[in-house]
Structure formats: structure tokens, C-alpha cells
Amino acid sequence: MELWEVSLVLLAVLAVLLVCGVWIAVTLLAVGLVAMFAFTNSPPGALMATTVWGSSASWSLTALPLFIWMGEILFRTRISEDMFRGLAPWVEPLPGRLMHTNVIGCGIFAAISGSSAATAATIGRITIPELKGRGYDETMAIGSLAGAGTLGLLIPPSIIMIVYGVAADVSIARLFVAGVLPGILLMTLFSGYIALWALMNPDRTPNREKVTTLAEKIYAARFLIPTVLLIGAVIGSIYSGVATPTEAAVLGVVGSLLLSVVGGSLTWSNFGASVMGALKTSCMIAFILTGAAFLTVAMGFTGIPRAMAAWIAEQGFRPWQLIAVLTVLFMILGCFIDGISMVVLTASVILPSVKAAGIDLMWFGIFIVLVVEMAQITPPVGFNLFVLQGLTGKDMFYVARAALPFFFIMTLAVAIIWIFPEIVYYLPGKMFNLR
């Protein structure tokens, strides 16, 4: 059988199982098994068990449940209310006024949470009713929240970066640091768009409620202090090379537990709920990683990724052509499958080609996170849409339409980091050497 026929068969198995609704992790394992049984002579059983054991009992993976746990703890505190009160006086003078609390609030929360749905849910819980009550334009409020919520993936810590780092064997600490500037870039673009929109539609933004003095602004900012300290501890310790991502995550867990003790929201039942909540998400992701680890090895046996890489190198594609094609491919895929599955599938099949085209894997990590962010707000499958649907009671396509301008802004951001890759490389280059 020709290699392309094998590829088609495997792709068909993958598509059929996914569409039928078989769990994604099980689907990945099944495709790997079909590849091994049908197209190689190696017995898959022992290989499956040892590969999976090797990838699961992994120290670098331990950052994953800890960052998820940290998010679960903070979700149960009053952090979003505090953030809104602290930010509001600062953004009121800007065109677009309190709408910016969505962007900046999500940006700040993204720096202590690793997930975009959690970011959108936590910030939106407070900003959506507040903005609505003050008469802000609803479509814009929902759209900016949907867009800015995806920052949870790009600004470290980030669950999806851990998944990519583990699957592609790229330093998680460096990926985290590399995400900071692109995250700030995206926040600037989002806020810039909101300001521009407000200037063009002056009648759709409410007037300023009250003019605050600088002293009042600074006094209001006291609500932000604990959060900023937590961000400093987590990102600062990684950037300075003092802590590995796992150690930074455990600092984050302890810090958020302290915050909830001080805020009075920590009870035994809350603590237990946060552990079990984190466990379920962590197990869900670990199971997919299990499938991906086996699929990667099985694909290696079939020789498909190697042949694909050789073909791409032979065609002499320019790297930007490859990136453009992949962007479109991921946009389409992103409408149907979730980000984690997209990342692990990429890692098991496409990475050799990316390497062959001479694209740096750290830069590619940031690129794929950006594209996964876009996938979060494309219907019919987009987790941020699900969250906002629950939060606002609007239907998914309304939310997706509201978020469309922000989707285009993210596309623009992909182009910008392609033209100016220093945005990605600058901070990791300045990083202190890890122990």
C-alpha cells in the first residue's frame, strides 16, 4: 500500500470516530492502534503501555494540574469583583470607558490562570452585568469579553502551552516567557479597537460617571495589589530562573489559598471542590496526552510524518507559505475540534514538516496558541462561546458575530508576529539561565 493511501485510511478512521462522538483520547488511541496493527509488524501492546507510562509519569507535566488547581481556587474567591473595582477608575477617562475592564481584567486574570474559558467566565461574571446595568453597548461588551478571554491561553501560565511544550519537547518556561509580549500586543490591539469604535460611535457609550483624582485612582488600585503580587511571584520566578514552572505553580497554589483565606472564602468544602474540579480537568487533558503520546509513536512507525516533511522540503515551500496554509487549516479545524486536540494532533503529525521548513518550534508554539485562541471563538465548537452563551443567555451565533472583529484582530496579530518575530524572541533571549 502506498503511504498516501495509508494516510487516507487513518484520516478516515480519525474523522469517523470523532464525528460519531467517541471520546477524543480514545479516538487518538484507536487511530494509533489501527496504524500499528494494519501497517507495521511491531506488536502494539507493550509499546503502548511503555510509551504512555513514560509520558505520563513525567515531572514536567506536574505543572499542569497545579496551574489548573490554582485557577479553580481563584475562581472561588472575590477576585473578579476586586479587579473591576480597582480597574474602573483608571479606564473611565479612555474612549470606550469601562469596556476596557474586559480587556485589562482578562489580561490580568490570564496572568494567574491558564485557561481561556476560566478567564472569560471569571471576568465576565462581573463585567457583563456591570456593563449592561450602565447602558453599554451589549454586542461590543460581549464581543470584547469573548476576544479578550482567549488571552488566558497566551499570557502565562497557560495550560495549552504546557500541552504543546510536553508534546513538542519545547521548554515550558521559555514558552511561558515568550507569550508575554504577544499577549500585551493583543491587549493593545483589542483596547485600541474598542477606543476606535467608541470614537466612531459616541452615542453608544455612556457618559463618565464621575471624575476621580489621581489619589482616588491609586486608592482604588489597592484592590489589585494581591493579584499583582501573585502574578509577580508566578511569572517573576520563572523569568528570573529561580523556579521551574512546577515550582512556580505551587507558589501560585499557596498564594491563591492565602488570598482565599484572607478573603474568607476558604472552607473545607470549597477546598475539596477546588481539588476535585482541578482533578477532572487535569485527567481529561492527561487522557488526551496519553492518546497523543501513543499516536506520535505509532505515526513514527508508519513513516507518514517523515515522508510529509521530506515532501515539504522537496517542494521548497517558503516558511510563510507553510504558515499561511497552516493558519487557514487550523481556522477550519478550529471550528470543529477543541484546541488541545488540535495541538496534540499537530505535534504527532505536522511538527517534522514545520522543523523541515526551518521554523523555530518556540515561535511555532506561540503561533499555534494564537490560532487556538481564534478557534475558541469560532462556531460551532468554541469553548469561549459556550461560556458566554451560559453567561449572557444569548445564542452562540450572536456571541460569535459579536466576537468577529476580535477574530480578525487576532489574525492581524499572527501576521505581526510573523513580520516581527522579535516580539516572541526578545524576552526568552533576556531570560536568566535556568538551573
Next chain:
Amino acid sequence: MRTALNAIYKGSGLLAGFFLVGIAVLSLVQIGSRLLDFAAHSYDEFAGYCMAASSFLGLAWTLRCNEHIRMTLAIGGLRGWRRRAMEIVCLTAASVITGYFAWASVAMVWTSYKLNDVSQGLVPIKLWIPQSGMALGLAILLLAFVDDLLAALTGGTTSYSLAETAKKAADSPAFER
């Protein structure tokens, strides 16, 4: 029977939660060892074992809370017997794959035990001990899949559909994805 099965799922879930907290404690000990200058041998290896134990022992509980993701685009639109038939297809596929995986893991644990494999760190650990967490977790997941398959075959409701309905009723947002 029902009570016993539920206790197994819940019990292994709680054990998995215990190992998750274990990762945090081990990492704290590591930070402490560096600050206070005492030796914490092989903590990274132990944390890795906790990670594996936590990931696999929690699988069945995660399934029963409907947290394992799947594409629901097609299956979500089906009603009545079509939906049930589709669920039976999915659950059969999942049971077969998980069954094979669980069997392969048990075989691996058995081999490690026979060959008396030990870990390479400063503190030697017999490898079959941490590995059996993986085998046990997968066996319990297999049990959970077969359990739901039987429910679907006999016309009952699967545990994850029940969990989904309960979640919708409680209106808690999907978290951390």
C-alpha cells in the same frame, strides 16, 4: 452492586485527588529543601509518579462527571433510538480500546515485577508499584465504560448524560479549558 460500583469510582477519584495534592506537597518540599539546604532526593521522580497515579485513577470519575471531551456536534442532534444506537457504538469502541490498553498495562506491570525493574533515581523504587496505579486506573475506566454500555443496552441513561443534565440544571459554567 450499584452502590459498590459507585463507591469504586468515587474512591478512585478521591485517591486521584489525594495524589494531586501530593504533587503540590512534594514540590513544596523541594522548594523548602533548596531554601533550608537539606536534601530532597528524587522528589521529581516521586512527583512524576503522583502525576501518573492522579491522571489514571481519576479517569473513571472524570468520565462519570462528563468531563472527558468528545465531539458532540453530530451525536448531540440525535434523539430517541438513534441517539441510543450511537451511544452504544461509542461505548463499544471505548470499551474495546480501553480493554486492550488496560490489558497491555497489566502486562507491563507484570513484566516489571518479574524482571524486578527499579527506577534510576537516587532512591530506587520497584517500578511495578507506581505502574500499578496506571493499570488499576485503566481497569476501573474499563469498568465504567462497560457499566455505561450495559446501561445504554438495557435502555437506561448513561452516567455522563445524567451528569450533563445535572450540570445544566445547576448552571455552572464549563471550566478550565
